Amino acid sequence: MEIIKSPDALKAALKATQGSVGFVPTMGALHIGHKTLIQAAREANDIVVVSIFVNPTQFLAGEDLESYPRRKEADEKICSLAGVDYLFYPDVSDMYGEDEVSLIAPDVRGYILEGTSRPGHFSGVLTVVNKLLNIVRPDRAYFGRKDAQQLMLIQTMVKNLFMDVEIVPCHTVRDSDGLALSSRNAYLSADERGEALKISRALTKASHLVGKGVLESDRLYAEMLAVLEPLEVEHVAIVNRAFTPLDTVEVGNTIILVEAVVGTTRLLDNVWI
Template identity: 65%
Template sequence: MKIISSPLELKEHLKNIKLSVGFVPTMGALHEGHISLIKKAKEQNEMVVVSIFLNPTQFLKGEDLEKYPKKDEADKKICELSGVDVLFFPNSCDIYGVDEVSILSPKVRGYVLEGQSRPGHFNGVLTVVMKLLNIVNPTRAYFGKKDAQQLNLISLMAKQLFMSVEIVPVDTVREKDGLALSSRNAYLSKDERVEALKISSSLRLSSAMVSKGVVDAKEIRAAMREVLAPLEIFYVEILDREFNRLERVEIGNTVILVEVKVATTRLLDNIWL
């Protein structure tokens, strides 16, 4: 596995390669969810590039940039054992300059759900993803479905800016008890982790209600909120795949999304129906 920190060096390394390239952008603190993205990239491409970059522009003032989990050596070993060909490990000064050009998220889709409580967050996400995609120029790029709004906005950016990369969604990986894997799970105490299980429980309830013929979105949201109590709820929403609010669940076109705060930790999850 080759480790490169310079964007120009990576572009030079990749420019004459005639292989299909799968790209997995991450912020580090890798877990089984990231490994599933790498596996999918290896299945579908001849070469795999992973980036580890803790992007400062997607963190708002007072958020957890400084305490975000960092496991650099462990992450390198995980990438090596997973068969990654190139690990891109830049510093912030490699990615950002002075008086930056930036990508703005959509005025509606970028400022609802997570974007409502974190205004400007998705500007940072889209800007860094655009930079990374331009550096790597992959055939396909892989993103987890757990961050459904992020996935939707990145897919929209690729489509509207006529980018040649294929954005590939990958299913959420969970612990045996149902908790969706997240680097921020490391913040949770034992008791907080038990509380966090209310998230997946609420989503299982919504799926069970739909399987029994309950498709009224208002009724499902209310039942989910009862399960989530007394957690601080940022949103419980039922949307179509284009992120429009639904009054009734449409099988094959619905995402049910939750974001809550467990103690001081924001956690989000969803299911696709």
């Protein structure tokens, strides 16, 4: 595995290779969920590139930019063992200059749900993903379904900007207790982790109800909120794949999402139906 910091050096290295390129962009603090993305890229491509970059433009004032988990040595070992060919590890100065050109998230879908509580967050996400895709120019890029709104917006960006890359969604990976894996789970105390399990339990409850024929969104909201009590719930939403709210679940075209704050940690999870 070769570790590269410079965008130009990575572009030059990839230009000298042959075959398909799979790309997994991350912010580090890698876990099993990231490993499944890397494995999917490894299985389908000749070359695998992973980036680790804690992107400052997607953090709002007062958020955890400085305290975001950073585990450089462990991340490098995980990538090496997973068969990564190139680990891209740029500094902020490598990725951003002064008087930057930036992307702006869509006026509606970029400012609903998580975008309501974090206005401007998705503009930062789209800007850095666009930069990374332009550097790597992969055939395929891999993203987790856990961040469903982010995934949808990246797919929208690729379509709207006529970008020649396939965005590959990958299933959410959960711990044995059902908690969706996230780098921010490291912030949770033992008691908070127990409370956080209410998120996956609420989604499981909704899935079971849908399986029994309960399709009315209002009924599902009520049942889920009862399970989530007393968490600080930012949103519970039932939308189609284009993120249009649904009054009735459309099996095969629905995502049920939860965003909640546990202690000081904001957690996201969802289920695709």
